[in-house]
Amino acid sequence: MQVFSRNKDGKDLPVMIFRTAFDSGISYSTTVSHKNINGEYENAFINVRFKKNVDVENKQQILIKDAWLDFYQSKDGKNVFYLFINDFDKVK
DSSP states (O other), X not given: OOOSOBOTTSOBOOEEEEXXXXXXXXXEXXXXXXXXXXXXXXXXXXXXXXXXXXXXXXXXXXXXXXXXXXXXXXXXXXEEEEEEEEEEEEOX
């Protein structure tokens, strides 16, 4: 996956990354949204992972250069999907 989001004119759009700190570490996520049948926006969160030693601030906008979907199995055997971002540029 080279680009996560692109507008109608073909311009790459930044993705906002949300950072949450826990006792056991840090987790990242992003969101996708769309209008439902009633014209209201609905949002869904997507878990995000980065390479080791990559630190992204909360609400940092990035342009994704290289990423793919991956998953792991939770302790109860359910598949948990996430977006692995291998390469990106921070948007100032």
